[in-house]
Amino acid sequence: MWASGQLSCKRRITARAWQVSPMADRRMTQIRSGFDCRSNSGTITSPGTKELGLLTETVEKTRNGAILYDKAIINQISDERFTPQGWMHAELLTGALGSGGRGSTMFVGNVPRQFVLRHYMRGGLLGKLIKDTYLFSGAEKTRPFLEWRLLDKLASNNMRVPRPAAARYVQRGTFYTADIITVRIPGIVPLSQYIADNDPDEAFWNSVGAAIQEFHATGVYHADMNAYNVQIDTDGLTWLLDFDKGRLRKPGPWQQETLGRLHRSLHKIVGLDPRLHFRSKNWEQLLDGYFNASRSS
Template sequence: MYKDKVLTEIVQNTECGSIIFDNTIFEEVSQELFSPSSWLHSRESSKEIGGRGNVYFLNDGDKKYVLRHYFRGGLVSKFSYDSYLWLGENKTRSFREWRLLKFLYDKNLPVPRPAAANYQKNNYLYKADIITLQIPEVQPLATFIAEKIIPDNFWYKLGYQIANFHYEGLFHADLNAFNIQIDKSHKSWLIDFDKGSIRMPGRWKQSNLNRLKASLEKISGNNPRVSYSNFNWNELCEGYAQFFKSA
């Protein structure tokens, strides 16, 4: 994940907004960066990674990226599916997520490295996108537990890793079995930090865990091939608790 290069933060104004980017990845940026058609190779996918709406896998011949456009969910999406109320640059969904990713990446946590993010303002509304480096050869936890032989201590290690995020104060707004990604070495990664934040310790930690548990129960209830049980959840909780005992 190009950890040898220090992640930088540059903000550049555009005609209708701004772009925040890491200039060790992109030396120059423009709004075209967020258009899939401007890339050498681009592939649309709505299934392989978490998040709302479609994403694009991009390839410039050297590095691989993921481009995500911000879409609304719930009832409000029927009125405005990708526009947000303008409250200032630092409160845009894209800039907040980019900076949250930078914070977590600098803590050496397993997250995608942020590459660039933008917003385009139109009167009192804005639209936004974010680009991250693609995590090599990962699949959602939901797919992994349905298709793979689960290694020993997998759930324990997953709980330990989630605790590591919580220790740093990360509130993930949608911790589920799709936003946890598993690589070939069975290491877990966390993606999709839209509406995430850094918080003081509180009940939100248990709320995060409850959301993940509900996601796993729903998946296992709908697919008999899924390898998951209450015993696995207890293993996850054991790993979670052990992190804080040793922190």
Template sequence: MVQAQVQSTTDGAIVFDAALGISPGPEWFDAARWAPLGRVASGRGGVVFVDTPVGACALRHYHRGGLAARLSADAYLWSGAARTRAFREFRLLARLADSGLPVSLPVAARYVRSGFAYRGDLLTRRIEADTLATRLSQGRLDAVLAQRVGRTIARFHAFGAWHADLNAHNILADAQDRISLIDFDRGRLRKGQLAWQQANLARLHRSLVKLGAHRVQDFEARFWHPLLAAYHEAMAAKALAAPESS
């Protein structure tokens, strides 16, 4: 179980897993600090992989997207510590992990406040795995992998976990083809509804097509249809296993 504990800093606060047995300081969120030690490797989307005192982690600085990025690349409007992107994602990941769902375990998150704005960072355990996008580029998509992806997404949906950006870069497959989901920024728990669940799947499909899946021979029949079949089968099984409401 993740034991969330908050400690104040001079300009904000850090929430971390007390089970680590160590209290991360602000320096843990400074990628430049790790670089001279040879402990930094670049990942996707501004993520850097760092070798911390508690093991290999992924460090992400929150960046704004779209039109908002023109005003500020990484500053968000302050509306309370609990509503910061970093703290919200840390607590959601902790909830998902404690429920047995395959996510990157939260290590620590922080916000740095400046007046009416704040900036944030998140540290999670690194998962040694390929993204689904990488598997696609390598021609390593098959029906067995598709079924595992479909069943994993169904587990999250049955729990009510909505992923704000379910795309091929945020689904991981390790050497044993175990599937995990990452990057739950802006994600949340929702009441199970077909609309958002199907929208999640449609977003994933668009992502795969954008990355070139339409050029893969029989992609729909060999990968996408098995994924959907496994997803719907798992969701049906979850529904049958759920206790009837009174």
């Protein structure tokens, strides 16, 4: 029996369970270096380049900061694009879609090209005092630029994450505010909503665990893996959203801690709504998928 908020997986965790296989180790190295290793494309691309044409990432200085963007996705950019008024259509995300992250999040743009605009907001006790400002220590260390570059590497290596379109910071003295725009993934819903609308079977929970293990095997650390940032598409595939403070790391205890955070999140939402389809056996099934994928990688 699982106690609420605890990650009980001692029977599976061994020293070997957290090792990276040679194949995963090569993939981690490729992602760290920024190279796209998809051999079936017939090309090996260097850091910063895209298969979507010859254009590379672009950084444009603004009056009070800078914008980093991919011209292959957004060919014209300005500060206005990071506001609802800069788009013909803007829809604030609320309820199940908007309650997971700390940021103020909106759908912007029109079909066929829609985006997600997110304003960076602080969480926790500090967030009640300082809502959306961060200490500035250089453009490359700003949260949106770090997240943009991580997403760019992961998306270029076929990881199921949103493709970054643009990111900006606005400097105000020694502090800054920030925003990021990513390409909207059609039809995805938070895991929290998916288990409210469906009663997933064992194969589904196995697949969620296997997907998380794929990220861990390549050293991808997600700072806030919860039932909202884990999302499911129309094919039942698992995606990860919101990589603020995410980074690439060597294998270690953080992998178990990330699973523990997700487990606590699932218990929390079930406590709020007992009708959600999540039981102790489902967590066991997720861990089965995770560790089976670890052994086969």
